[in-house]
Amino acid sequence: MSAFPRERSGRHLAFSGWWYRRGRFTASHVLLVLMAVTMLVPFMWMVLASFKPLQEVEQLNPIPSVWRFENYPNVFEQVSFARYYFNSIFIAAWVTFLQCLTSAMAAYAFARLQWRGRDTVFRLYLATLMIPGVVLMIPNYTLMVKLHLLDSYLGLIVPASFSAFGTFLLRQFMLTIPSALDEAAAIDGASPWQIFWDVIMPLSRAGLVTLGIFTFLGNYGSFFWPLILIKSEHLRTLPIGMLYFDTVYGRQTNLIMAASVMNIIPLVILFVAAQRHIVRGVQLGAVKG
Amino acid sequence: MRRQRHERRAALGFLLPNLIGFGVFTAGPVLFSLVISISNWHLHRTVAFQWVALRNFVELLQDRDFWLYSINTAYLMLGIPFAIAGSLLLAIVLSQRLRGIVVYRTLFYLPTFTSGVALMLLWKALYNPEFGALNAVINWWLDSLHLNELVRALGGGGVSAPTWLLSTKNMLGLDVEQIRIIPGQWGLGARDALIIMGIWIAIGGNNMLLYLAGVSNIPPELVEAAQLDGAGRWAIFRNVTWPQLAPTTFFIVVMSFIGGLQGGFEQARVMTLGGPAGTTTTISYYIYTKAFEEFQIGYAAALSWVLFSAIFVITMINWRLGGKELHY
Numbered sequence: 001m002s003a004f005p006r007e008r009s010g011r012h013l014a015f016s017g018w019w020y021r022r023g024r025f026t027a028s029h030v031l032l033v034l035m036a037v038t039m040l041v042p043f044m045w046m047v048l049a050s051f052k053p054l055q056e057v058e059q060l061n062p063i064p065s066v067w068r069f070e071n072y073p074n075v076f077e078q079v080s081f082a083r084y085y086f087n088s089i090f091i092a093a094w095v096t097f098l099q100c101l102t103s104a105m106a107a108y109a110f111a112r113l114q115w116r117g118r119d120t121v122f123r124l125y126l127a128t129l130m131i132p133g134v135v136l137m138i139p140n141y142t143l144m145v146k147l148h149l150l151d152s153y154l155g156l157i158v159p160a161s162f163s164a165f166g167t168f169l170l171r172q173f174m175l176t177i178p179s180a181l182d183e184a185a186a187i188d189g190a191s192p193w194q195i196f197w198d199v200i201m202p203l204s205r206a207g208l209v210t211l212g213i214f215t216f217l218g219n220y221g222s223f224f225w226p227l228i229l230i231k232s233e234h235l236r237t238l239p240i241g242m243l244y245f246d247t248v249y250g251r252q253t254n255l256i257m258a259a260s261v262m263n264i265i266p267l268v269i270l271f272v273a274a275q276r277h278i279v280r281g282v283q284l285g286a287v288k289g
Numbered sequence: 290m291r292r293q294r295h296e297r298r299a300a301l302g303f304l305l306p307n308l309i310g311f312g313v314f315t316a317g318p319v320l321f322s323l324v325i326s327i328s329n330w331h332l333h334r335t336v337a338f339q340w341v342a343l344r345n346f347v348e349l350l351q352d353r354d355f356w357l358y359s360i361n362t363a364y365l366m367l368g369i370p371f372a373i374a375g376s377l378l379l380a381i382v383l384s385q386r387l388r389g390i391v392v393y394r395t396l397f398y399l400p401t402f403t404s405g406v407a408l409m410l411l412w413k414a415l416y417n418p419e420f421g422a423l424n425a426v427i428n429w430w431l432d433s434l435h436l437n438e439l440v441r442a443l444g445g446g447g448v449s450a451p452t453w454l455l456s457t458k459n460m461l462g463l464d465v466e467q468i469r470i471i472p473g474q475w476g477l478g479a480r481d482a483l484i485i486m487g488i489w490i491a492i493g494g495n496n497m498l499l500y501l502a503g504v505s506n507i508p509p510e511l512v513e514a515a516q517l518d519g520a521g522r523w524a525i526f527r528n529v530t531w532p533q534l535a536p537t538t539f540f541i542v543v544m545s546f547i548g549g550l551q552g553g554f555e556q557a558r559v560m561t562l563g564g565p566a567g568t569t570t571t572i573s574y575y576i577y578t579k580a581f582e583e584f585q586i587g588y589a590a591a592l593s594w595v596l597f598s599a600i601f602v603i604t605m606i607n608w609r610l611g612g613k614e615l616h617y
Contacts, residue, residue: 028382031378031382032379032382032383035397035493036396036397038489039396039399039493042411042415042489045411045422058420058421059425060426101306102306103307105303105304105306106304108303109299109303113299113300113303114296115297115300128315128316130600130604131315131597132547132550132551134573134593135318135319135593135594135597136318136319136322137576137580138580138586139317139318139321139322139325139590141580141581142321143314143321159310159314161310162306162307162311162314164311192296192299192302192303193299196303217402221404221405221406223405223406223558224555228577228581239405239406243406243558246410246413246559253414256414259410260407260410261407263406264403264407264408267403268399268402271398271399271402275391278402279394279498282495282498282499283498
């Protein structure tokens with residue numbers, strides 16, 4: 001028997017023995033609190049600055065002397081911020097839906113169907129993840145010019161609707177579903193499409209949610225592609241709108257901070273709601289690189 | 290087998306949307322980009338179109354900016370080891386404190402989660418040398434500690450807060466114009482500011498989550514055995530934790546290199562426009578300016594292929610060096 005009995009759920013507390021012996025206020029505790037404060041202070045400053053009058057932003061007093069709640073409506077008056085919100089969410093939602101669908105279909109072919117050359121094709125597929133985005137930007141831009149998709153929703157949505165990463169993630173997920181299930185369905189005369197839609201998809205829900213969150217996030221914050229593709233003001237997404245807002249009204253730090261707060265609020269809500277999925281997704285996505 | 294033949298047709302159907310998408314937006318463009326790179330294509334056709342064979346690549350090797358921006362890219366990657374070490378430390382500490390783990394994890398992950406233009410605008414405001422909060426705090430400390438008087442009494446020239454994003458100084462004392470080190474450049478400048486921001490964003494992010502998973506997968510027997518042998522905290526880390534986490538570290542290092550080599554675009558566009566004096570222009574931002582501000586599509590495509598090759602070669606070297614580490 002171990003001389004140092006494990007405390008609580010031993011697996012996660014591999015070190016608890018020697019650590020807890022040192023008492024409550026250990027170096028680790030101090031470090032954690034210090035780090036948490038370092039992480040939090042810039043965000044706090046952002047929120048507080050967004051309520052300050054402009055001349056107070058640069059001063060050291062953390063709390064605004066007058067709370068200017070009108071900073072927020074002011075952002076909407078100066079730029080079409082509501083439009084940016086709508087564009088970002090609209091585009092990200094479409095991309096998320098399409099990417100989940102195409103990735104799930106491909107993942108099903110790679111995980112559940114038997115065909116010659118499957119694993120070779122899959123490996124080739126994965127290899128495309130190595131191609132840096134910058135290499136694709138230039139030819140894809142010229143392609144969009146040719147297809148007359150510059151400055152359009154379609155140009156933002158369609159190229160982003162396919163993902164090798166998503167296919168990989170969902171394939172890993174579908175491999176864990178017992179194969180007896182689709183065999184039973186096949187014996188009952190179900191077509192591959194019916195098996196995919198009625199058996200595999202419902203069982204892959206957790207994987208789809210994870211992929212959906214990552215896709216939505218990635219697209220909501222997407223910068224490079226909309227930056228080169230979008231010319232008209234009414235098609236700007238939040239990141240692009242914020243960039244030009246900063247270029248034109250950059251001295252009004254309080255308004256910029258109000259816009260930034262509004263930009264990240266949906267993300268914070270999403271994170272708090274779906275934290276479990278996100279943590280698992282990060283850890284799952286790296287299993288095989 | 291009948292079943293195989295039957296399923297092959299089904300598989301093709303399921304793969305079709307993705308195959309078309311990849312053909313049109315990945316495979317096709319990659320090849321097309323290679324074709325563009327041997328032309329002098331100018332987007333607005335101010336120069337007559339010509340095939341120039343490898344002239345773009347020759348020009349690139351003689352392009353002083355290309356080398357300076359390569360150095361910038363490498364310089365910005367100096368933050369990577371600090372970010373990784375920080376993530377590891379946080380993960381180890383966090384793995385011992387399950388109480389409140391959700392709160393801590395949320396706080397640490399927040400910058401990764403919200404990273405993007407909003408955070409960069411926040412840091413741009415914080416770094417502002419005249420009005421920014423950071424220098425307000427630094428100046429307040431300098432004043433209240435009478436640091437300047439102390440330094441002058443010791444015969445120094447006085448201390449002032451860095452001008453951050455407006456400064457070409459850097460911790461290595463690199464010259465702006467040429468590839469050499471000059472002592473007068475030593476200090477904190479724009480590149481260091483971006484490194485600090487990058488560490489702040491990344492330290493509690495994906496890498497920490499990966500390390501957290503890695504630490505919880507270490508068999509407790511190993512740690513207990515080491516404890517029985519009387520190993521101290523450092524010895525346990527050195528002989529148990531670190532080797533057990535080698536695959537995780539390897540994965541993180543490979544991904545960080547890939548990310549770092551093609552990184553720096555967004556912060557350059559949002560925070561510095563590549564300045565001051567081009568010190569924050571990375572290769573990816575250089576490609577952007579060549580392609581979409583100067584419209585030299587051919588040259589930019591050649592640049593992007595050089596970057597691609599560099600990423601490929603460095604990843605292969607990483608595999609060679611690190612692959613061995615994996616067989617414990």
